Amino acid sequence: MLSKKIFSNMERDVIGEVMNISLGSSATSLSSILGKRVEITVPHINVTTAQEFSYKQLEPAIGVEINYIEGLKGVNVMIWKRSDAKIILEALLNKKIPDEEFEMDEISISAICEVMNQMMGSAATALSEFLGKHINISTPIAFEIDDNNEFKSKYFAEDDEIVVVSFDLSIEGELQSQFINVMEVSLAKDIVSNFLRETEKSTSNEIQIEENNNIEKEDAVNKKIDTIIKQNNDYEEIIKRERMKTNQNQKEKEETFVNVRPVEYESFDDEEEVLSEEQLSNLELIMMVPLTISVEIGKTSKQIKDILEISPGTIIELDKQAGALVDIIVNGKLIAKGEVVVVNDNFGVRVVEILKKDELMKITL
Template sequence: MIDTNFTLSNIEQDTIGEIMNISMGAAATALSTLIDRKVTITAPEVKLVSGSDYDSKAFASAVCTEVRYQKGLNGSNYMIMKQPDVKLIVAILSNSKEEPDDGALDEMHLSAIGEVMNQMMGSASTALSSFFGHKITISIPDVFEVGKLGEKIMDLNLDTIVMVRFKFTIEDVLDSEFFSLMPSEFTKDLVKKVLNNGHQAETKEKREGGKKQRPKPSGAYRVDEMSNKTANQNQANTNQNQVNVKPLKLCSFDDEQEPASAEYSQPSFDLIMDVPLEITVEIGHARKLVKEILEIQQGNIIELDKQAGDPVDIIVNGQLLARGDVVVVDDNFGVRITEIVSRKNLFKA
């Protein structure tokens, strides 16, 4: 049932703005990676729009992307990007030197921006997963010209829509706007989850705080006990129970020539010696345009940036640890270490 009296308090509007700031910040990072330029999607402005009064002409020459949530959230939201912005992004992806024209978008534009939005909203849902503390997944975004959005709003019988306006910039080439439209029911679900999470965290903190008492320092006394002791006795007990505090010493990672066991012989590392770390072997990278990715078929060969025989990179905990040669051991691939690069940043990632 649609709530015809739907409103948002100032706190709820701020909550929606913060949620969208988090998700669109991640989306901007994804787009920045794709086009290799600095991208910002910031300064969300939240307001309510009547569904019956919605006019798609307000977003003339724009593209809409419907994002449907499959897990973690219920509903959809609609991302609106201006048509010239879409053409500019596609031109950057295709390394085109020509100025985008004013003509209508073709299938290549819609396909390319669909893949871009898939990457952006995938990153946004990952950011929301971290924010809410549970997995959030989306379906493949549906891209269409904004004129069809009015039909969807009528079909869904939406009485109220929440519109969020963002400042959208691409380094040196674009200063524009980016919009998100959300049905009121979806918005209420978002706000409810945030406020419930905050309430549960506060309740848990109070509950644990009531159950746990701070441990008394060694040699400390209750007030009634202290009244029965002399000042000299208190001083003696205090001196007797003082703790000898020494500064924590961590081992140095500078000397790579020492044996590995010597580097980590400090007692400070005893507690983390059994922590598993993921080892990744990278044989190379490749950079392709979106249109080239869309044209990949079974049997195609992707050329990497390393020549045959070059050592592969061994990544531990996100840091380059070593290099080595690929070998085969009992029908399994392995890596023979040929060079230790650095252990300095191993535990900083």
């Protein structure tokens, strides 16, 4: 018989919010895998006993077992319609599977497990951020539910109290359905207690920070303003000096050549400012900051089934033609294009086309 007041209304709200956030992250992961819009919404929470628990609306059904091995302790079982699993596999493989040919064989189970692994991995990451602790799960185990009683007895005793969370599932252009998530009360309690503990800690930190800010607020603001003013003045002097050098060099070049179209420059003050030793030292330090250079010859995207089929000798076609210029990337930003060469038995790149100088400055600043 079900105990009364296992969860307060607030605790139910916590469970719903946690599950909504974690499974919402799973929807994003599934959407990336299938290349279609996926929504997992409206969690409905029901606390019942294993004996009274029913999932007839999902039959014939498949189960997916997820064990929490770090951060939380317990077993989480997801129950899906067998037909929904088939539709997901069809979207994954990009081909229709006749009903009479669909079987929960090793290949189907492996594919479902991989999809669930991606989904629940994303859910565990979201849960980690929400609860403020590292959460890790085992590899999901998918199976076909042939016997209802056998399934229940595997995970719960008849009088065990369990938490059943129902979700609405929508896959763009494919299906509108539901699936359920079943867990022991102890696991749900663990989730609630971790959430409340993290919330209390965050609130305490915010109060302490607010108190410290009230004490030192005026002094800190004044110091910050002084620092910003000083930094701005220093950088303005450095930039002004470099621009004056550039202007002078350009004038010398114009005197050397004839019939050159004049170039207009920004006007500068006549008085030349000299950098201090400290400013020169800072400029030298800035110029010595290392930047990572990488060369990208091309890229492509593949479905999971194609990735799983990769083996020694597999040829992967990229999105660039042979002989095309390669991208030269500095700190993740494209700055130039070039040709691949060989230098002393090492690959190198000859710069052929470079971006505007102002674009390079944006990267280095």
